[in-house]
Amino acid sequence: MNNTNTNQLANGLKLENLSSSTELSAEKVQDFQAAFSLMDSQSKGYVCPNDIIRIAEAADMTFAENEAQLLVGSADEDHSGGIDMREFISIMTTSINPQDLEEELRLTFRTFDKDGSGTINANELKRFVRLWDSELTETEADDMISQADPNKTGSINFNDFVEFLLQK
CATH class of the missing domain: 1.10.238.10 (EF-hand)
Structure with a gap:
């Protein structure tokens, strides 16, 4: 995110469009965008099961393809087959029991x-x-x-x- 327009993400999403009931600071959105960018290494605008597996393997973790598909499927609100930035932020800001x-x-x-x-x-x-x-x-x-x-x-x-x- 550049300093001239902190309300707009690099991929064109506006900060105000990302916050639902939770107000997010520009710094927190930047942190989420950085994490998302690590997973979306090809800048597709979404993270698919193969991206999850690649990150897991880089961390010496085993992640089965069906587990990655379940993870993506559980967060893929628009059923596009991947997790976009908005869905990622939704996951990251969801309250957990x-x-x-x-x-x-x-x-x-x-x-x-x-x-x-x-x-x-x-x-x-x-x-x-x-x-x-x-x-x-x-x-x-x-x-x-x-x-x-x-x-x-x-x-x-x-x-x-x-x-x-x-x-x-």
Whole structure:
């Protein structure tokens, strides 16, 4: 987003058209647009199941094609076969039941905890953080991971993981 018109996204959507009942700051919309752009690497204007699989593979995660299709299908309000920016923002701003959030966080944690030990390697989390924010420097990523691993053990338990994700 350029600074001359913060109410318009690069793909032509206007900020005021994106906020439903939730008012979004220009900064938050920029964050959503950056995340969306990472998934929409070919600038198609939508994210399809193959994009979800590609991002998962880049993060050393396994995501089956049918799982990616279910994810996209559950968010594809206009049944276009992909998730556009408006649908993505809708997903990102939908209120979540606290029990559902905890379950989602546990599932996400288990994705990283490949050996089922109850901890994840701080370096794996750092690689994932760098994937999602490609402009993050190595030092910034190290700082973030040190916040997620306050005891400097090199591994992160579920509670540290949740605190890390919800700190913003």
